[in-house]
Amino acid sequence: MPKNHYDYIIIGNGLAGLQLALAFNNDSHFTNKRIALIDPSTKTSNDKTWSFWEQNTGLWEDIIHQKWSKATIFASNKTIDLKLNPYSYKTIRAIDFYSHALAILKQNKNITFITETVNSVTDDSIITVNTNKNSYTANHVFDSRIANDALSRLDQYTTITQHFKGWIIKTNTDAFDPDTITMMDYRLKDGDQTTFNYVLPFTKREALVEFTYFTEHTVEEHVYDSYIKKYIKDFLKIEDYQIIETEMGQIPMTNFPFEQSNTKNITKIGTAGGWVKGSTGYSFKLTEKKVATIIANIKANSTPSTDLFTAKYKFYDKIFLKVLKDENHKGEWIFEKFYSKNSIQTMFRFLDEDSSFKEELQIMTSLFSWSFIKAFIKTL
Numbered sequence: 001m002p003k004n005h006y007d008y009i010i011i012g013n014g015l016a017g018l019q020l021a022l023a024f025n026n027d028s029h030f031t032n033k034r035i036a037l038i039d040p041s042t043k044t045s046n047d048k049t050w051s052f053w054e055q056n057t058g059l060w061e062d063i064i065h066q067k068w069s070k071a072t073i074f075a076s077n078k079t080i081d082l083k084l085n086p087y088s089y090k091t092i093r094a095i096d097f098y099s100h101a102l103a104i105l106k107q108n109k110n111i112t113f114i115t116e117t118v119n120s121v122t123d124d125s126i127i128t129v130n131t132n133k134n135s136y137t138a139n140h141v142f143d144s145r146i147a148n149d150a151l152s153r154l155d156q157y158t159t160i161t162q163h164f165k166g167w168i169i170k171t172n173t174d175a176f177d178p179d180t181i182t183m184m185d186y187r188l189k190d191g192d193q194t195t196f197n198y199v200l201p202f203t204k205r206e207a208l209v210e211f212t213y214f215t216e217h218t219v220e221e222h223v224y225d226s227y228i229k230k231y232i233k234d235f236l237k238i239e240d241y242q243i244i245e246t247e248m249g250q251i252p253m254t255n256f257p258f259e260q261s262n263t264k265n266i267t268k269i270g271t272a273g274g275w276v277k278g279s280t281g282y283s284f285k286l287t288e289k290k291v292a293t294i295i296a297n298i299k300a301n302s303t304p305s306t307d308l309f310t311a312k313y314k315f316y317d318k319i320f321l322k323v324l325k326d327e328n329h330k331g332e333w334i335f336e337k338f339y340s341k342n343s344i345q346t347m348f349r350f351l352d353e354d355s356s357f358k359e360e361l362q363i364m365t366s367l368f369s370w371s372f373i374k375a376f377i378k379t380l
């Protein structure tokens, strides 16, 4: 086999690329496969925090930074306290995930890390990956680059952006309940857009406080800062604190058909593959599922991207996005109904795309309104 040829090339050592590489590494079917991961970044800094819910212990228990058993949603006139049992809400710092994955993968002599930038991939009889320094070939390429073409066409679909900034603050006296997250707090909003505060308390004296928008347009950085500052003062009632870290991000919430770029030889993965759930912006747990499907497809000699998506969930996501895009002021109403009228199991199973039709009906009933009927008809 030529030196620069691999069975699989994974472009991008991010969430999707590393979860996929770990799955290859953990399955004896792939023991003799040569795998290359190409990324210009060596992943030595903490670029984000991933949160997700799951039952019992999961795959990442050793690197969980914190987990919580309770959540609160504050609507303007109502407080909803949720006991998450049998789920927990968990957080992983990206740097812990990268270090954990790299430590395991670097022990595998069939896995090669290449610190280069991919410029193009050509899909002829053999697939060629061209970087800023070299060319490599592969039997199959998994690509986490978001195509420029996709970015420029997002607005032709039902798209809004989840954009946010968070401060990790440290206080001198006890200020937080380390067992309860604030999932959404609508008491402080930017006008009547869908905006909310999110708080992850790591200890009694340390928490991530974030201001989030689900809107079409982004805002300048100082706008998030002013809302976080006001929220800490007026709602958390904290005067004295230090900012020890900040996090900012944008996540597309869209029904863009990313999956149409998949071919027999190239599979788009992660955000670039449409693995971020359109209606929530979450992807950590869905990535596990997509990776498991890819592994099963390869072992069954099917095209890796077969059955990665379920049409009914794409349909539900599109209706939800349509309501939020057309009637952005309805966000608080939607989430208040969603969280107050359904059980934890029903909500999380629905968001995890594991729900039964009965549970979906229950969710639809809880959100029944003219806004959803209109969006349903337009989506049809």
Ligand SMILES: Cc1cc2nc3c(=O)[nH]c(=O)nc-3n(C[C@H](O)[C@H](O)[C@H](O)COP(=O)(O)OP(=O)(O)OC[C@H]3O[C@@H](n4cnc5c(N)ncnc54)[C@H](O)[C@@H]3O)c2cc1C
Pocket (backbone or CB within 6 Å): 011, 012, 013, 014, 015, 016, 017, 038, 039, 040, 041, 047, 048, 049, 050, 051, 052, 116, 117, 118, 119, 144, 145, 247, 248, 249, 250, 251, 269, 270, 271, 272, 276, 281, 282, 283, 284, 285
């Ligand atoms: C700040 C932030 C916070 C988030 N928080 C959560 C959360 O709490 N829970 C959740 O479920 N989801 C969250 N998400 C959404 C989603 O889970 C993440 O965006 C996730 O990292 C997506 O995984 P990915 O592999 O597609 O992208 P990434 O993790 O960003 O990885 C992409 C990789 O591709 C590499 N790359 C890019 N271009 C090239 C190139 N030309 N050649 C080679 N390599 C290249 C990059 O260097 C990077 O390492 C968050 C997103 C952001 C931005």
